[in-house]
Amino acid sequence: MAENPIIRLEDIHKIYTLGLTQVHALRGITLTIERGEYVAIMGPSGSGKSTLMNIIGCLDVPTRGRYFLNGHDVSQLNDDELARIRNKEIGFVFQTFNLLPRTTALHNVELPLIYNGLPGSRRREKARQALEKVGLGDRMHHKPNELSGGQRQRVAIARALVNDPSIILADEPTGNLDSKTGEEIMEIFDHLHAQGNTIILVTHEDFIARHAHKIIHLRDGKIEDIEEMSQSVEEKR
Amino acid sequence: MFFWARVLEYLRFAWDALMANKIRAFLTTLGILIGVAAIIFIFTLIQGINKYVEGEFANLGSTTVYVSKFPWVITGNYFELRNRPPITIREYRALERYATYPRWMTPVFESMRTIEYRSKTLESVYVVGCNEQYTETHNTETELGRWFTASEVRSARPVCIIGQSVKEELFGKENPLGKRIKINGFPYKVIGVLEKKGSFFGFNMDNQTIIPYTTFRGYTFNRRSITIALKVENPDDLEPMKDEVRGILRRVRKLSPRESDNFAINQQDMLTDFYRKLTGTSFLVVIIIATISLVVGGIGIMNIMLVSVTERTREIGIRKAVGATRKQIMFHFITESLAISLVGGFLGVVIGILAAQVPLKYMHLESGVSVGTVLIGFFFAAAVGFISGLYPAYKAARLNPIDALRYE
Numbered sequence: 001m002a003e004n005p006i007i008r009l010e011d012i013h014k015i016y017t018l019g020l021t022q023v024h025a026l027r028g029i030t031l032t033i034e035r036g037e038y039v040a041i042m043g044p045s046g047s048g049k050s051t052l053m054n055i056i057g058c059l060d061v062p063t064r065g066r067y068f069l070n071g072h073d074v075s076q077l078n079d080d081e082l083a084r085i086r087n088k089e090i091g092f093v094f095q096t097f098n099l100l101p102r103t104t105a106l107h108n109v110e111l112p113l114i115y116n117g118l119p120g121s122r123r124r125e126k127a128r129q130a131l132e133k134v135g136l137g138d139r140m141h142h143k144p145n146e147l148s149g150g151q152r153q154r155v156a157i158a159r160a161l162v163n164d165p166s167i168i169l170a171d172e173p174t175g176n177l178d179s180k181t182g183e184e185i186m187e188i189f190d191h192l193h194a195q196g197n198t199i200i201l202v203t204h205e206d207f208i209a210r211h212a213h214k215i216i217h218l219r220d221g222k223i224e225d226i227e228e229m230s231q232s233v234e235e236k237r
Numbered sequence: 238m239f240f241w242a243r244v245l246e247y248l249r250f251a252w253d254a255l256m257a258n259k260i261r262a263f264l265t266t267l268g269i270l271i272g273v274a275a276i277i278f279i280f281t282l283i284q285g286i287n288k289y290v291e292g293e294f295a296n297l298g299s300t301t302v303y304v305s306k307f308p309w310v311i312t313g314n315y316f317e318l319r320n321r322p323p324i325t326i327r328e329y330r331a332l333e334r335y336a337t338y339p340r341w342m343t344p345v346f347e348s349m350r351t352i353e354y355r356s357k358t359l360e361s362v363y364v365v366g367c368n369e370q371y372t373e374t375h376n377t378e379t380e381l382g383r384w385f386t387a388s389e390v391r392s393a394r395p396v397c398i399i400g401q402s403v404k405e406e407l408f409g410k411e412n413p414l415g416k417r418i419k420i421n422g423f424p425y426k427v428i429g430v431l432e433k434k435g436s437f438f439g440f441n442m443d444n445q446t447i448i449p450y451t452t453f454r455g456y457t458f459n460r461r462s463i464t465i466a467l468k469v470e471n472p473d474d475l476e477p478m479k480d481e482v483r484g485i486l487r488r489v490r491k492l493s494p495r496e497s498d499n500f501a502i503n504q505q506d507m508l509t510d511f512y513r514k515l516t517g518t519s520f521l522v523v524i525i526i527a528t529i530s531l532v533v534g535g536i537g538i539m540n541i542m543l544v545s546v547t548e549r550t551r552e553i554g555i556r557k558a559v560g561a562t563r564k565q566i567m568f569h570f571i572t573e574s575l576a577i578s579l580v581g582g583f584l585g586v587v588i589g590i591l592a593a594q595v596p597l598k599y600m601h602l603e604s605g606v607s608v609g610t611v612l613i614g615f616f617f618a619a620a621v622g623f624i625s626g627l628y629p630a631y632k633a634a635r636l637n638p639i640d641a642l643r644y645e
């Protein structure tokens with residue numbers, strides 16, 4: 001028996017109901033992503049990229065269709081079961097960083113481990129390692145407002161990978177950064193991928209998407225095209 | 238171990254909220270503060286008074302009755318009571334002759350008088366005229382010297398037993414025994430000093446002097462009512478004695494069967510009953526006030542917690558996104574709500590105890606702060622905090638992570 005793909009989506013639909021009107025954000029997405037892949041999702045604004053990411057990240061559930069994560073059907077799980085999966089299997093990086101404002105970088109990174117119940121010393125050690133991995137070993141005790149945008153995003157990445165998740169998801173991680181800082185952030189993702197992590201990111205920028213091995217083009221809630229990259233940026237180097 | 242990892246985070250969450258809104262938290266907790274302070278105040282006060290009063294009432298003796306014009310606890314028409322004839326020495330004599338149950342009995346004359354010793358003068362000393370059995374009926378002893386004897390009473394010897402305050406004021410360190418003092422101008426020899434009594438509701442019980450009633454000026458035609466104290470040896474004799482005393486007095490006063498008693502037979506338990514009723518009533522009043530402020534305080538906390546949930550919507554989204562479960566989010570807000578109410582509870586306990594010291598000090602009573610009282614204060618605060626935190630916490634826990642993260 002072949003190993004299960006890490007992600008398998010079968011005819012995923014997402015319909016938002018706003019009063020009388022319905023928004024059909026996803027219209028039948030079928031997709032398989034293997035362990036260790038590096039995938040970019042592109043598409044015009046409103047095409048359903050974030051909606052898809054949120055479903056993959058277990059932040060939301062599909063209206064219809066099935067989602068297998070590591071071979072387990074997670075499309076019908078309840079709130080707490082999804083929370084546990086978000087905690088253990090998924091690291092999410094947001095465009096707007098989403099860090100707790102009043103606490104230090106270290107504590108922000110510790111957060112998933114706290115809800116996981118990991119005791120103090122082990123927890124701090126893991127959080128420190130994660131911060132060092134993203135090059136912020138010297139900023140651990142800074143609060144978000146004492147950090148630059150790029151540094152904040154690195155804290156968010158450290159938080160995403162601290163619990164050794166199966167996948168790292170990033171919805172426009174460079175969207176709020178200038179291109180030079182964006183490039184630095186992408187280097188971190190490249191590095192994480194090289195270490196064996198599965199990465200899915202959403203972007204508008206072609207040069208960001210070029211870091212991935214596969215580009216999924218969305219339009220009107222459907223997959224328009226899947227572009228296999230012959231050679232990614234990191235391998236060109 | 239797993240649990241404690243999160244408890245710290247819950248506390249930190251609550252601490253952040255308190256620190257970010259110190260004034261708001263304080264104002265919110267005022268209702269709890271007032272409610273708890275009221276409860277603690279009355280508990281501490283009543284405990285302080287209880288400790289003293291129970292001892293004091295016990296001194297009156299449960300086997301002694303006091304015949305007097307007025308009942309100790311007046312429930313009927315005061316004007317009817319005022320028209321009653323006074324209790325006189327004649328009635329004491331009748332009881333002395335006919336009553337068989339009392340083992341000890343004494344008339345008690347009371348008045349405020351001036352006492353002099355050499356150049357020193359004491360105004361308003363409480364002077365009691367009685368016989369030698371007063372020491373039994375009133376459970377009192379001399380600390381120095383001796384009590385007067387039956388024959389000294391019979392022969393109206395001018396001797397006296399002084400209270401501790403009288404001794405200190407007039408004699409200082411001097412030995413008072415055998416010294417002559419003047420009570421309202423008449424000379425008396427000091428033969429004893431009473432043991433220390435302390436004060437009773439602000440009245441200094443040591444500022445008194447006891448003399449044989451036969452030397453009490455004008456005792457035979459005293460128009461002011463006296464008290465007759467009667468005591469049985471065996472508690473079982475108490476009720477028969479009361480019946481007997483009542484029968485003798487009604488006969489002496491020639492009351493027809495239709496007429497009701499025009500005298501009162503008082504007993505310690507009347508006071509304890511009255512005292513219990515009094516404290517019970519003030520208890521009830523304070524409990525009502527406390528309940529109202531706790532309810533109002535609880536509503537205030539719930540309101541501010543709903544605001545807090547709204548303010549922290551994004552934070553809830555972040556926490557849920559990294560894996561906080563509903564229960565964990567609930568614990569965060571319950572902790573915050575408990576923290577707010579416990580701050581009020583703590584201040585309420587402190588303020589309640591301090592406030593109770595004022596009346597206690599005024600009554601010369603020592604305060605009895607018990608662990609139980611403090612726990613009650615914290616219990617009420619915690620209960621209110623918990624209950625009013627439940628709904629906001631539930632609301633927070635139910636938030637959809639995506640909606641919460643998108644909240645501006």
Ligand SMILES: Nc1ncnc2c1ncn2[C@@H]1O[C@H](COP(=O)(O)OP(=O)(O)OP(=O)(O)O)[C@@H](O)[C@H]1O
Binds near residue numbers: 017023043045049051
């Ligand atoms: N919570 C919601 N309620 C109603 N409609 C929604 C909601 N979230 C998204 N939509 C709608 O679903 C569609 C897809 O939105 P989505 O955010 O996935 O687009 P996107 O591809 O991420 O766009 P962008 O590039 O601008 O971020 C849009 O038409 C949007 O208006």
Ligand SMILES: [Mg+2]
Binds near residue numbers: 049050
């Ligand atoms: Mg989007």
